[in-house]
Amino acid sequence: DQIGRFREGNPSPLYLQLQQLIRDAISGKILSQGDAIPPERDLAVEYDVSRITVRKAIGGLVEEGLLTRRRGAGTFVAERVEKSFSKLSSFTEDMAARGRAASSSWIARSAGQVTPEEAMALGLSPGAGVLRFSRIRFADGEPMALEFSTIAGYCLASVDAVGDSLYTALEAAGNRPVRALQRLRAVPFLGEHAKMLGVDPGHAGLLIERRAFLRDGRPAEVTRSYYRGDAYDFVAELSDV
Numbered sequence: 001d002q003i004g005r006f007r008e009g010n011p012s013p014l015y016l017q018l019q020q021l022i023r024d025a026i027s028g029k030i031l032s033q034g035d036a037i038p039p040e041r042d043l044a045v046e047y048d049v050s051r052i053t054v055r056k057a058i059g060g061l062v063e064e065g066l067l068t069r070r071r072g073a074g075t076f077v078a079e080r081v082e083k084s085f086s087k088l089s090s091f092t093e094d095m096a097a098r099g100r101a102a103s104s105s106w107i108a109r110s111a112g113q114v115t116p117e118e119a120m121a122l123g124l125s126p127g128a129g130v131l132r133f134s135r136i137r138f139a140d141g142e143p144m145a146l147e148f149s150t151i152a153g154y155c156l157a158s159v160d161a162v163g164d165s166l167y168t169a170l171e172a173a174g175n176r177p178v179r180a181l182q183r184l185r186a187v188p189f190l191g192e193h194a195k196m197l198g199v200d201p202g203h204a205g206l207l208i209e210r211r212a213f214l215r216d217g218r219p220a221e222v223t224r225s226y227y228r229g230d231a232y233d234f235v236a237e238l239s240d241v
């Protein structure tokens with residue numbers, strides 16, 4: 001049996017225990033993205049629980065986005081990250097919300113003077129100080145995105161203030177952005193970028209440029225994020241009121 005067993009004497013409800021076993025199996029790579037979850041009735045028999053319990057467990061994980069249902073085919077470990085296009089969240093938070101561990105590796109980081117292009121993007125004056133961060137972003141060790149960030153110098157004390165999460169560092173400095181503009185564009189991954197993400201040259205990517213601002217309206221960030229096209233769904237809620 002792939003998924004593990006109930007722990008004896010565990011007082012929490014069975015459906016939650018079953019959810020935990022499935023989560024553990026996914027984080028322990030016993031179940032991988034795209035793998036099928038055994039049919040409801042098999043799980044019910046195997047764990048000696050009702051089908052209602054199994055349905056509730058699976059339903060909850062589907063709602064969380066950890067599992068997906070494919071009509072007529074069954075339930076699978078979700079392969080894509082669904083990311084809100086309207087929420088000002090960070091990569092680390094997006095991954096945590098899906099039970100995945102975010103990490104980064106640095107390509108480069110430096111402090112310097114704003115370039116003309118950055119000055120235009122951020123609305124900063126020539127000569128203003130900025131911090132630059134280039135990173136590969138991972139989810140559970142799997143490369144998901146490349147990010148190139150320029151942060152206005154007044155937001156952070158130094159490049160060393162940033163560990164794995166830029167927004168955590170900005171928040172700690174009292175300078176987490178509260179508003180942003182984003183632009184999304186389709187791009188192929190080529191050359192070095194494809195290599196860093198471990199995809200074939202020409203692989204589909206999504207470039208999102210975010211310009212983010214502090215509560216007082218001053219610019220904080222301009223970031224170009226290159227997300228793997230096969231790993232992301234961008235979702236937004238639209239209304240006409």
Ligand code: 16G
Pocket residue numbers: 089090091092093102147149164165166167168208210221223225
């Ligand atoms: C997201 C943001 C990016 C931000 C980063 C901070 C998008 C399109 N981009 O990737 O602008 O710099 O999160 O993440 O959402 P961190 O706090 O994990 O470093």
